[in-house]
Amino acid sequence: xxxxxxxxxxxxxxxxxxxxxxxxxxxxxxxxxxxxxxxxxxxxxxxxxxxxxxxxxxxxxxxxxxxxxxxxxxxxxxxxxxxxxxxxxxxxxxxxxxxxxxxxxxxxxxxxxxxxxxxxxxxxxxxxxxxxxxxxxxxxxxxxxxxxxxxxxxxxxxxxxxxxxxxxxxxxxxxxxxxxxxxxxxxxxxxxxxxxxxxxxxxxxxxxxxxxxxxxxxxxxxxxxxxxxxxxxxxxxxxxxxxxx
Amino acid sequence: xxxxxxxxxxxxxxxxxxxxxxxxxxxxxxxxxxxxxxxxxxxxxxxxxxxxxxxxxxxxxxxxxxxxxxxxxxxxxxxxxxxxxxxxxxxxxxxxxxxxxxxxxxxxxxxxxxx
Numbered sequence: 001x002x003x004x005x006x007x008x009x010x011x012x013x014x015x016x017x018x019x020x021x022x023x024x025x026x027x028x029x030x031x032x033x034x035x036x037x038x039x040x041x042x043x044x045x046x047x048x049x050x051x052x053x054x055x056x057x058x059x060x061x062x063x064x065x066x067x068x069x070x071x072x073x074x075x076x077x078x079x080x081x082x083x084x085x086x087x088x089x090x091x092x093x094x095x096x097x098x099x100x101x102x103x104x105x106x107x108x109x110x111x112x113x114x115x116x117x118x119x120x121x122x123x124x125x126x127x128x129x130x131x132x133x134x135x136x137x138x139x140x141x142x143x144x145x146x147x148x149x150x151x152x153x154x155x156x157x158x159x160x161x162x163x164x165x166x167x168x169x170x171x172x173x174x175x176x177x178x179x180x181x182x183x184x185x186x187x188x189x190x191x192x193x194x195x196x197x198x199x200x201x202x203x204x205x206x207x208x209x210x211x212x213x214x215x216x217x218x219x220x221x222x223x224x225x226x227x228x229x230x231x232x233x234x235x236x237x238x239x240x241x242x243x244x245x
Numbered sequence: 246x247x248x249x250x251x252x253x254x255x256x257x258x259x260x261x262x263x264x265x266x267x268x269x270x271x272x273x274x275x276x277x278x279x280x281x282x283x284x285x286x287x288x289x290x291x292x293x294x295x296x297x298x299x300x301x302x303x304x305x306x307x308x309x310x311x312x313x314x315x316x317x318x319x320x321x322x323x324x325x326x327x328x329x330x331x332x333x334x335x336x337x338x339x340x341x342x343x344x345x346x347x348x349x350x351x352x353x354x355x356x357x358x359x360x
């Protein structure tokens with residue numbers, strides 16, 4: 001071969017690479033995370049199927065009049081509807097229109113931060129992902145925690161069908177629990193067992209934005225974690241937290 | 246379907262590696278895909294076929310090494326059976342994923358000029 005003739009022809013050589021294919025996204029996600037941590041902002045990546053109640057939970061969170069200052073960005077394929085709903089509820093929010101993309105990535109979140117104004121003043125930044133139980137689980141955005149909204153109408157085997165999403169979850173909100181009496185095929189205890197088969201440290205809060213069930217526990221979860229962030233970053237927030245009387 | 250974005254990132258990585266090593270073109274590439282990576286091997290393979298025309302990967306078939314999900318106890322190391330609740334029945338600690346979430350570019354065959 002060319003070893004002998006020296007013609008300069010080429011040959012195939014296997015080269016070991018061992019590089020994470022999404023390392024570019026992971027780098028931007030780290031950058032976002034540093035921003036959030038430096039500003040003492042608790043950022044959550046809120047994921048779930050279309051219609052699982054992500055926006056409704058946020059509207060109810062705004063109505064609950066917590067001391068939390070909440071901001072949001074909403075991933076949407078085509079419309080500004082979710083961000084518009086949040087703004088009407090009193091939450092500063094921008095849309096991230098993804099077109100045909102079925103998920104947010106760290107770069108989209110970074111760009112949206114720039115159009116969100118004074119996001120450093122938020123206690124809680126909610127990144128409402130595109131409604132989808134598959135693709136969003138693959139992309140780190142720089143969030144502190146992943147929250148998955150799963151409505152009771154989706155069926156008790158949903159976690160087993162989407163193990164990747166539930167493995168990545170830090171908290172599962174079981175939404176629309178006011179509908180349970182009308183769903184004889186939906187047993188909450190079976191749903192919890194299924195979650196425990198795919199989520200190594202299961203934390204679950206059943207909620208209803210209609211009856212208000214579970215909302216105090218959800219708010220407590222948010223407030224505790226937001227406060228922990230602010231304490232970790234002394235001086236990041238120039239205001240005092242207090243609970244309304 | 247996010248497999249197209251994965252292929253986009255994969256092409257960028259392959260290009261960067263080839264450029265860095267002065268390779269004129271690339272041959273077979275091998276990637277590792279975990280069962281719990283969230284990436285579907287068949288969708289990825291078909292997205293790759295559509296995408297690679299007229300790129301550096303035009304002549305580079307893709308081999309996918311499937312990595313099964315392996316859960317084990319985070320304290321005592323006991324392996325978990327498929328479908329088992331992810332809390333160790335022996336020491337009550339939670340399970341951790343030992344392998345199965347990989348999305349890794351493992352190897353590229355490159356054409357480098359003979360010295």
